[in-house]
Every structure is written in structure tokens, then in C-alpha cells.
């Protein structure tokens with residue numbers, strides 16, 4: 001694991017109670033935190049929902065199992081297969097603000113090489129872009145619709161939002177991993193290419209261990225995954241919205 005990953009050892013800090021204050025401090029400082037050695041009775045849903053309101057998946061499920069789907073196309077970059085994923089932020093195409101936090105924990109780690117979750121700081125990425133480009137990225141609103149897969153599943157919406165959004169609570173950096181935007185243009189193409197280049201040079205890699213939880217700020221951090229071969233790899237994912245006004249950020 002890279003030295004830049006913030007680590008909390010749960011066995012020495014709180015047992016089955018997440019130290020939310022420390023988690024928030026790490027998230028505010030680095031955008032991510034790896035909580036290791038959580039006890040077997042750790043209630044992921046109850047503890048992680050202390051960070052904010054849990055956001056259901058499109059199908060209504062609260063916790064999503066991330067496992068390879070035998071039917072998934074292995075020729076493209078898909079969460080459901082075993083290939084490397086491209087850098088992105090979660091739900092960049094979703095109406096409204098994206099989930100603030102994403103948590104992944106491990107049920108079964110992939111044997112052999114690969115299967116790491118990778119992260120890079122989107123705030124540092126945007127800070128390194130020319131100011132006139134950031135201004136255009138904040139002003140240009142794009143139209144987004146669900147992927148064909150989601151549309152077939154009955155998900156329907158159309159929304160508009162920029163790639164860089166200055167919200168009262170914090171900056172939102174959206175990094176698409178494909179061309180599902182309706183009005184994709186050169187401004188977006190350049191931005192995605194720059195984001196991928198930054199990600200390649202700055203990513204941190206974490207192979208999440210069984211009994212560990214990786215949490216990151218999805219408004220700030222880009223994430224991806226390295227390819228793997230062990231199809232028994234099994235992670236679980238939870239999305240959490242931004243804290244409400246009366247909760248500390």
C-alpha cells in the first residue's frame with residue numbers, strides 16, 4: 001500500500017465503533033482513509049451511515065456487491081468484469097450532487113496480482129489546470145442521461161451539470177469514464193485526457209484486505225481499479241450523501 005494512504009487501525013481505536021471524528025479528519029486532510037482490522041461484528045451500514053445519509057443504488061439496494069459477472073463483456077472497461085477500470089468519480093452523470101462518500105470493504109480479496117482500488121486527488125488535479133480552463137469547466141453545463149444498461153432497467157432521467165462545480169459546501173469534481181454525455185465536446189475530451197494522465201502519475205493503490213474498509217470523498221477523489229484474474233474477488237460498496245447542515249463536515 002502506498003505511503004500516502006491515511007490509515008486508522010480499528011483494533012486500537014474503537015473496536016466495533018467507528019471513530020467518526022478521526023475519519024472526518026482524514027477525509028478532510030487527504031480525501032481518503034483506510035480503516036483496517038475492523039472486528040467481525042463491525043456493522044458497516046450502521047457505522048458508515050454516521051458519516052451522512054446512505055444513498056440507495058439505482059435498483060434500490062443499499063449495499064452493492066462488487067463481484068465479476070460471468071456474463072459481462074471482458075472487451076470493455078466495466079465494473080462487472082475483471083479488467084482495469086478507467087479513472088472516474090462515482091455517479092458523475094447522476095442528477096443533483098453526487099454521493100459525497102464512497103466506502104468499499106472486502107469480503108474476499110483477489111488472490112494473485114491486481115484487484116487494487118486506486119485513488120488520486122481530483123482537487124490537486126483541478127488546481128493544476130489553467131484558470132481559464134477551470135472557469136470554462138465550471139460554466140459549461142452538459143446534458144446527461146442514463147447508460148443504455150440502466151435505461152433498459154427502467155432508469156430514466158435527464159439532467160444538466162458542469163464537470164467542475166463550486167457548491168457552498170465544497171468543490172465537486174466530476175470525472176467521466178466514458179462518453180455517455182449527450183453533448184460531449186473538445187472541452188470535455190481534453191479534461192478527461194488530462195485527468196487520466198494526472199491519475200496515472202499520482203494514483204495511490206490499496207488492495208483492500210478482508211476486515212478493512214476504504215472510504216473516500218467522492219467529490220474530491222478520482223478512483224479506478226487494476227485488473228485481476230481471481231474471479232472470487234468480492235467487495236461491497238456503500239454510498240453516503242453529504243452531511244446535513246447540522247452535522248460537522
Ligand SMILES: [Fe+2]
Nearest residue numbers: 088089090223
Ligand atoms: Fe466507481
